Amino acid sequence: MSSNNFLKEPWKLKDLTKNEFEFLLKDFSCKRHPLVENFLKKSAWTFDKRDVVRTYLWIGNEKPYLRGFITLGIRSITLPETLSKTKRKEIFKGFRKEQDHIHSFFIAQICRADGVPKEELPLEKFLKFAFAICKEINEKVGTRLITLDVAKIEGYPKLVKAYKNYGFKPLFEDSKFVVLYALIG
Numbered sequence: 001m002s003s004n005n006f007l008k009e010p011w012k013l014k015d016l017t018k019n020e021f022e023f024l025l026k027d028f029s030c031k032r033h034p035l036v037e038n039f040l041k042k043s044a045w046t047f048d049k050r051d052v053v054r055t056y057l058w059i060g061n062e063k064p065y066l067r068g069f070i071t072l073g074i075r076s077i078t079l080p081e082t083l084s085k086t087k088r089k090e091i092f093k094g095f096r097k098e099q100d101h102i103h104s105f106f107i108a109q110i111c112r113a114d115g116v117p118k119e120e121l122p123l124e125k126f127l128k129f130a131f132a133i134c135k136e137i138n139e140k141v142g143t144r145l146i147t148l149d150v151a152k153i154e155g156y157p158k159l160v161k162a163y164k165n166y167g168f169k170p171l172f173e174d175s176k177f178v179v180l181y182a183l184i185g
């Protein structure tokens with residue numbers, strides 16, 4: 001099997017044994033974003049077992065074997081009072097003045113491992129995968145808002161820009177995060 005085929009589809013963390021996952025973690029790092037690395041090493045396994053979120057892993061056949069991962073979930077968002085009418089209309093497909101809570105698909109984590117070339121696993125590949133899953137759920141039960149948080153670590157505006165290149169827009173921000181959104185359909 002070529003390394004490309006191997007990398008085509010991510011694996012569900014829930015389909016791995018704890019030993020297999022721990023083996024993959026041995027040479028995995030994400031120095032650009034320690035919070036993301038920490039999530040994978042400390043929380044991902046338990047969160048998956050508790051059905052809080054789902055983590056998907058791209059696994060290759062050379063080191064680092066774990067090439068990247070994405071974590072997806074669902075969360076409720078409270079929209080700020082200051083949100084513009086235009087954005088409200090866009091999100092609710094019509095103006096809902098009284099509604100300030102909404103469910104959203106949540107891209108909780110995205111990471112290409114240290115040492116993996118950008119061409120192999122660019123942001124586009126992660127987002128295509130996430131959108132395909134959200135679209136599938138949207139077809140079956142509705143919900144069209146997708147959100148993600150960019151932590152205000154050093155250099156975070158570059159990350160915001162990268163997401164904006166794929167259609168994400170700012171929803172609101174606080175002292176710790178910029179919350180971005182995109183819509184299905």
Ligand SMILES: CC(C)(COP(=O)(O)OP(=O)(O)OC[C@H]1O[C@@H](n2cnc3c(N)ncnc32)[C@H](O)[C@@H]1OP(=O)(O)O)[C@@H](O)C(=O)NCCC(=O)NCCS
Nearest residue numbers: 032033036110111112122123149150154155156158159162
């Ligand atoms: C998020 C990620 C998949 C995006 O990949 P990409 O868009 O294909 O390509 P890049 O890695 O070149 O990132 C785009 C830009 O964001 C910057 N960037 C990426 N991660 C960053 C981080 N954690 N902190 C600050 N800047 C970051 C890159 O330096 C790059 O800037 P440049 O255009 O000036 O070169 C990848 O950068 C990554 O895995 N980063 C580490 C983990 C992470 O930050 N996850 C996102 C949490 S919101």
